[in-house]
Each structure stands twice: as structure tokens, then as C-alpha cells.
Amino acid sequence: MMQKLLEIKDLSIEFSSPKGTARAVNDVSLSIAPGESLGIVGESGSGKSTIAHAVMQLLPKSAKISSGSIFFEGRDLLRMSAADLRSLRGRDISMIFQDPMQCLDPSFTIAYQLVETLQAHEKLSRDEARKASLQMLQRVGIHNAEDIMKRYQHELSGGMRQRVMIAMALLTRPRLLIADEPTTALDVTIQDQILQLLKGYAREAGMSMLFITHSFGVVADVCDRVAVLYGGRLCEYGSCESLFYEARHPYTRGLLEAVPTMERDKALPLHSIDGAPVSVFDPPKGCPFAPRCSRCREDSQLAEKCLGSIPPLKEAAPGHSFACFIER
Numbered sequence: 001m002m003q004k005l006l007e008i009k010d011l012s013i014e015f016s017s018p019k020g021t022a023r024a025v026n027d028v029s030l031s032i033a034p035g036e037s038l039g040i041v042g043e044s045g046s047g048k049s050t051i052a053h054a055v056m057q058l059l060p061k062s063a064k065i066s067s068g069s070i071f072f073e074g075r076d077l078l079r080m081s082a083a084d085l086r087s088l089r090g091r092d093i094s095m096i097f098q099d100p101m102q103c104l105d106p107s108f109t110i111a112y113q114l115v116e117t118l119q120a121h122e123k124l125s126r127d128e129a130r131k132a133s134l135q136m137l138q139r140v141g142i143h144n145a146e147d148i149m150k151r152y153q154h155e156l157s158g159g160m161r162q163r164v165m166i167a168m169a170l171l172t173r174p175r176l177l178i179a180d181e182p183t184t185a186l187d188v189t190i191q192d193q194i195l196q197l198l199k200g201y202a203r204e205a206g207m208s209m210l211f212i213t214h215s216f217g218v219v220a221d222v223c224d225r226v227a228v229l230y231g232g233r234l235c236e237y238g239s240c241e242s243l244f245y246e247a248r249h250p251y252t253r254g255l256l257e258a259v260p261t262m263e264r265d266k267a268l269p270l271h272s273i274d275g276a277p278v279s280v281f282d283p284p285k286g287c288p289f290a291p292r293c294s295r296c297r298e299d300s301q302l303a304e305k306c307l308g309s310i311p312p313l314k315e316a317a318p319g320h321s322f323a324c325f326i327e328r
């Protein structure tokens, strides 16, 4: 079997906070093959960003990886030296955020930041780094790249800033790009341009993506496989095709109800489901979704089972798994 580019195994992450211990991620296993794009979908607070930050090793001090491992090309990221990690991050693994302000520095020109980023990871002269930066800006659809190079972030529009951040992330030709809701703040037309840009670049460069989004439309367009998270747990995981056409988990089905076709508007956020999200401070001992599950509401015998223990992930079909006690 081909080696996985990224392999997350049984990952659990908790935050200590004044309110207690927040169990943000629980026993999550995911993998991404070279050149493949995996989508992570789930409502706000389901642990998506925490997983991304763990891969980037950007978790805050209050976070603790309580179990599990993260392998990148077979190397354990959690046991790597700080120096190895630094060279990996920003070169082999890059991340783009929902808010470009998180990556761009207001006090330096775009040119300066791009050149610095590149020179930090590759032995290039200033001229060479400048030329490569210019080319990457053009590659992400910035036509007046020479002009943009001289600017500061506050002089750019939201869409332009997003493109600059993407250029910065792609500059070192990463093997894995982590995109955390990269287009949520943009208007629909620009959103679509950016998605097509990332998709096209990934295909050309053989780059893998971990794509966090609120929209199944985006997943259908950009990703090969998708993981659905609920309360920091995987509830369904498989190819986009199998999930869109044969979702087994009631949560996935509920989310998909609002997306009748794959061509559906990509701006459409997740369908909201009645009931309050699970508490990360006091997770139930059974299926986290059970209190909101309509099937449990209709069937008291089932409810008893679902509230009593956490359903393990089981196979629906090869490469498609789900965590639910319901047989059909």
C-alpha cells in the first residue's frame, strides 16, 4: 500500500480552562494519501481547528494532546525536535487561515514577507526569491503583482489579502496544505475563484489538502474524501461519493438534507439541526449526538443503547465508516 502522507491515529486533545477540562478532540483517526484532499466538516466547536493546529503544532499552552499520534511521511510529529519541526512547518506543511491578518504582518510590505518566508526555507538569493514570489503572486491570479509587492496588507482588499496569504503558503511548494475555512469571509464569486485556484494548483503540484469547511458544496467540489466531526468525534468518514449518496449517520444525513445536489450553492452553510451542541466539559457517556438524534427520540429502546455507550466506528462499505448503532 502507498505510504500515507499524513496519518492521525487515535488523537485526543483537551484544553484546561477555568470552566474545567474541555475535551475538544476524542479518538480521531484520519489519513491523507499523497495528492489527496480530505475535507473536515462539522458545526462550530466540533474540534476542526484544534485538529489542524495539532498537525501544525500550533496548539496553545492550555492544550494537551492526551493520547494518539500524528505521522507525516512516517515521521512522528509529536516526537520531532523543535528544529526539525520548524523546517517541516512552513515548508512541507503550510496552513492558510480564515483571517489573513493572522499570517500577514501589518508593518512589512508584501514583497518583504514573501521573500523572507522563502529565504527562511530555501537557499536563494534575494533576487531569486523576489522573482519566485512575483511568479507565485501571478500564479494565484494577481495580475498587478509588481504593484502588490510594494503594498502593505491594509492597502489590499479582502480577496487580494487572501490570495497573498495563499501565495505565501504555496511559495515553498508544500506537500500538505491545511486550509481552515479559507473562504468563509469572502463573497461568493471570489470564494469560488479561490477554490478553483487551490484545486487547480493542488492537482498540478500533486499537493494534498486538509480542507476545513462549513459547506458540503465546497467538499463536493474540492475534496476526494470527507470526515464528519461531531463533539470532537468522528461520526462518519469516507469518499465524497459514498457519503453523499449513502450517508449512514443521522447527523451526516441531517446535514445533507439541505444539500440535495452536489451542484448546490457553495456559500450555503451547514444545515442546522435542532438542539444544543454537546458540552465539551461534560461529554455524555454515550453517543454525543444521541440527545439531538431524531431516531433516538422515536425509539426508546435504541435511545437506551445510544445513551449508554459510545458506538464504535464500523464499516459501511470498504473505505466508508460510521459510528452509529442504527443498522439501517
Ligand SMILES: Nc1ncnc2c1ncn2[C@@H]1O[C@H](COP(=O)(O)OP(=O)(O)O)[C@@H](O)[C@H]1O
Pocket: 015, 016, 017, 022, 023, 024, 042, 043, 044, 045, 046, 047, 048, 049, 050, 051, 060, 062, 280
Ligand atoms: N484555547 C482554548 N481554550 C479552551 N477551549 C478551547 C480553546 N480552543 C478551542 N477550545 C474548545 O475546543 C472545542 C473545539 O474548538 P475548535 O477546534 O476551535 O472547533 P471548530 O474549529 O470546529 O469550530 C470548542 O468547544 C472550544 O470551546
Ligand SMILES: [Mg+2]
Pocket: 048, 049, 050
Ligand atoms: Mg475552527
